[in-house]
Amino acid sequence: MKTILFIEDESALQKTFGEKLSQEGYKPISALDGEIGLKLAKEKKPDLILLDLILPKIHGLDVLKKIKEDEEIKNIPIIVLTNLEGIEEIEKAMELGANAYLVKANYNLEELAEKVKKALEI
Amino acid sequence: MAFKKILEQLDIFAQCKKYHISLWQCPQFLFVLMGLVIITTIVASYLITALYITNPQIVILIIFVLTAILFIIAFIINSSFERLAEANRMKSEFVGIVSHQLRAPLTNLKYIMEFLISDKTIKKQSEYFKIIQENNERMNELINDLLIVSRIEQGKIFVNKEKVNIKDLIEKLISRFKTFTNAINAEITFKAQENLPMVFVDSSQIKLVIENLLDNAVRYISNKSEKKVEIKLSKTGKNLFFEIKDSGVGIPKQDQKYIFQRFFRSKNVMKNQTQGTGLGLYIAKGIIEKLGGKIGFKSKEEKGSTFWFTLPIK
Numbered sequence: 495m496k497t498i499l500f501i502e503d504e505s506a507l508q509k510t511f512g513e514k515l516s517q518e519g520y521k522p523i524s525a526l527d528g529e530i531g532l533k534l535a536k537e538k539k540p541d542l543i544l545l546d547l548i549l550p551k552i553h554g555l556d557v558l559k560k561i562k563e564d565e566e567i568k569n570i571p572i573i574v575l576t577n578l579e580g581i582e583e584i585e586k587a588m589e590l591g592a593n594a595y596l597v598k599a600n601y602n603l604e605e606l607a608e609k610v611k612k613a614l615e616i
Numbered sequence: 617m618a619f620k621k622i623l624e625q626l627d628i629f630a631q632c633k634k635y636h637i638s639l640w641q642c643p644q645f646l647f648v649l650m651g652l653v654i655i656t657t658i659v660a661s662y663l664i665t666a667l668y669i670t671n672p673q674i675v676i677l678i679i680f681v682l683t684a685i686l687f688i689i690a691f692i693i694n695s696s697f698e699r700l701a702e703a704n705r706m707k708s709e710f711v712g713i714v715s716h717q718l719r720a721p722l723t724n725l726k727y728i729m730e731f732l733i734s735d736k737t738i739k740k741q742s743e744y745f746k747i748i749q750e751n752n753e754r755m756n757e758l759i760n761d762l763l764i765v766s767r768i769e770q771g772k773i774f775v776n777k778e779k780v781n782i783k784d785l786i787e788k789l790i791s792r793f794k795t796f797t798n799a800i801n802a803e804i805t806f807k808a809q810e811n812l813p814m815v816f817v818d819s820s821q822i823k824l825v826i827e828n829l830l831d832n833a834v835r836y837i838s839n840k841s842e843k844k845v846e847i848k849l850s851k852t853g854k855n856l857f858f859e860i861k862d863s864g865v866g867i868p869k870q871d872q873k874y875i876f877q878r879f880f881r882s883k884n885v886m887k888n889q890t891q892g893t894g895l896g897l898y899i900a901k902g903i904i905e906k907l908g909g910k911i912g913f914k915s916k917e918e919k920g921s922t923f924w925f926t927l928p929i930k
Contacts (some may be wrong), residue, residue, distance in 0.1 A: 504720060504724060506724040506727075507723070507727065510724070510727035510728055510731055511727060513731070514731075577716060577719040579763070579774070580767075580772065580774070581772055581774040584774060598719075599719050599722070599723050599726075599759070599760065600760075602726070602727075602730055603730050603731070
């Protein structure tokens with residue numbers, strides 16, 4: 495079973511999308527802030543990371559940067575899942591090596607699950 | 617009528633009051649003040665020069681003082697404009713921040729509704745959930761529009777250019793409106809010239825523009841007896857030319873000059889339709905101009921409207 499680390503501070507979203515991921519046959523691991531997210535990424539070495547940007551303790555872009563600097567986990571695909579859609583954030587995230595940048599408000603759960611499936615196929 | 621307008625323009629105090637700013641921050645007042653100072657300076661210089669013709673030092677000194685006053689007033693006018701620009705920037709930023717903050721709870725609701733609707737055990741309530749979902753979607757769309765508007769105004773609109781086949785895009789969009797056009801017994805026809813080149817634009821943004829124009833066209837024909845929307849796509853010179861013609865309510869002449877303004881909604885539209893934010897055309901104009909094209913329309917009340925835009929072929 496593929497594991498997915500879901501770094502997101504909105505507990506409502508953890509519940510809904512986490513549940514959706516379980517239904518699709520994945521094992522979601524939840525992290526409610528950037529610090530825990532980074533720690534779990536190193537410990538559990540998930541198959542995919544879903545990363546929010548506005549996070550307590552460590553900002554999502556810094557989490558992304560630190561993961562990409564770590565030899566052991568830098569190859570894990572990362573999908574940035576946020577409601578921010580400024581030019582700066584999108585360009586920065588792609589430059590740092592995110593595989594995709596998705597704006598939550600523009601997707602429903604079904605479409606998000608589809609994106610996760612695609613990212614895991616690569 | 618025109619004379620009355622000029623008189624209104626001349627009433628500086630009323631103008632300044634309208635914008636809720638003090639006289640010393642009001643460009644109209646400062647402008648008139650500067651004019652008065654210039655006239656006084658000229659007259660004073662003439663009189664003083666005539667009087668003190670034998671003493672050039674005093675003449676130079678007085679002209680120097682008057683010039684200094686002019687300079688100070690110009691400075692005040694300039695900084696009042698700066699404040700206006702700053703207030704405008706802050707307003708756009710405020711809209712951006714608030715819209716963004718509203719997005720998080722709306723997204724949560726959206727996902728929860730999706731879950732509830734997919735749950736087969738609560739079939740009875742799902743009808744109501746669908747209504748909540750639709751309303752949630754409307755709020756999401758409004759927030760999206762506000763975010764785009766704030767970005768257009770701050771000049772921060774993100775353009776991710778790629779090769780796009782506009783013809784395919786239009787066909788896809790038309791099929792999305794099928795259910796609606798079937799329901800109201802309307803017809804959308806689409807004619808495209810052969811072998812049109814691809815254009816280098818941001819596909820999601822151009823989609824938004826065409827969607828807005830299409831949405832307007834079908835929305836405002838719904839209570840007319842003849843319901844027709846014609847879309848044409850062709851190549852003219854170095855541009856791709858898009859045109860959408862409807863047999864709808866049209867835009868009254870006095871409203872036509874405001875049609876691309878934010879939040880503007882024509883009165884005859886308000887009679888028939890209550891939905892809509894009055895942002896669609898403003899956004900369309902912002903995006904088309906950002907992509908290097910032009911946008912325009914012609915319209916006749918009760919006869920219908922034709923909107924067009926061009927996109928440069930590269």
